[in-house]
Amino acid sequence: MKGYFRKRGEKWSFTVDLGRDNQGKRKQKTVSGFKTKKEAQIACNELINQLNKGEYLEPNEMTLEEFIMEYMQSQGKQILRPKTFETHMFIIDKHIIPELGKVKIDNLSPAMVQKFYNKKINEEHYSADYVRTMHSILRTAFNKAVKWQYIKKNVFQLVDPPRLESKEIKTWSLEEATKFLHSVEKQRFYIVYLLAVYTGMRQGEILGLRWDHCDLKNGTVSVRQTLSRTSKGLLFEEPKTKSSKRLISIPNHVIDALKKHRVEQNKQKLIAGIGYEDHDLVACIETGKPINSRNLIRHFKRMIKESGVPDIRFHDLRHSHATIMLQLGEHPKVVSERLGHSKITVTLDLYSHVIPNMQKDAAFKFEQAMKDVMRK
Incomplete structure (x- = not known):
């Protein structure tokens, strides 16, 4: 398996043959937008390496909202207690979807997630415990996205949730x-x-x-x-x-x-x-x-x-x-x-x-x- 390189205007692109599909049609993958031929060669070698190892996944066009709703209905409803399911859905509808819902799951970045957490803590003044619940919901859901081969890695594993402050427990004597x-x-x-x-x-x-x-x-x-x-x-x-x-x-x-x-x-x-x-x-x-x-x-x-x-x-x-x-x-x-x-x-x-x-x-x-x- 090898790549074919081409310069279009100021940018370089490469094409890799992926074999043939079930109908016998030739399959190719073209990636463009590289400043130099060397950058295109590095990206091409990485793609070929993933293909040889069976690790390549096509970019997923699904948004976070589409995925999280699919996950909650097919998995969350089955494994969560009714009250917990309701609580998670409330958090998803009120916080997660309005902020991150339109982002494609392939485009989520650690910086984007960290910005979301910081806003909830510093601007909207939600507790660290509450934001950690949001993080837990997303991390668990995206672990399943990796298993379903929707994405390569779980971006929420790369972000640390806010640290919990120790709470003083009130008790009676x-x-x-x-x-x-x-x-x-x-x-x-x-x-x-x-x-x-x-x-x-x-x-x-x-x-x-x-x-x-x-x-x-x-x-x-x-x-x-x-x-x-x-x-x-x-x-x-x-x-x-x-x-x-x-x-x-x-x-x-x-x-x-x-x-x-x-x-x-x-x-x-x-x-x-x-x-x-x-x-x-x-x-x-x-x-x-x-x-x-x-x-x-x-x-x-x-x-x-x-x-x-x-x-x-x-x-x-x-x-x-x-x-x-x-x-x-x-x-x-x-x-x-x-x-x-x-x-x-x-x-x-x-x-x-x-x-x-x-x-x-x-x-x-x-x-x-x-x-x-x-x-x-």
């Missing part, structure tokens, strides 16, 4: 958590708050918890599903990861509260009669239907004000549970298992602010042990 629970003991969502503080379960895991998942005799609850809010309504789903499916031990106080809650719930069933929609949920509204997370958060914020404790997010109840357990001397591995983290390093990274105090206590205990031995 043991006293604040106790004060809050005492304040809301007579409230309708008390059992939700109690489980959040005592187990570290996520909001969706608590709202998706069924009585069938509770073993009150042996003092455990099993995380097997979550409740998610989507545009199509509330939806029960399996936990995201294998580690999220877990068995959590609960103390007698929580067991007694669950038993009491179930008695009250059975009374509600009798009052509602045939109008009760039984999903076997531990936490539900008076008619048995799942709790809408928006209503729960509104109630949570109101209860915070009334109880006089520091303002935190609902998810921070999970952080509070972990922090308190670590401060009480529980092994990080146990805390990690209760939270459903995939690795203990995730737990240690999240709650590194607790570690210095633990080390201080450990040093003190070691010193005391040494002194005790010396006294003997």
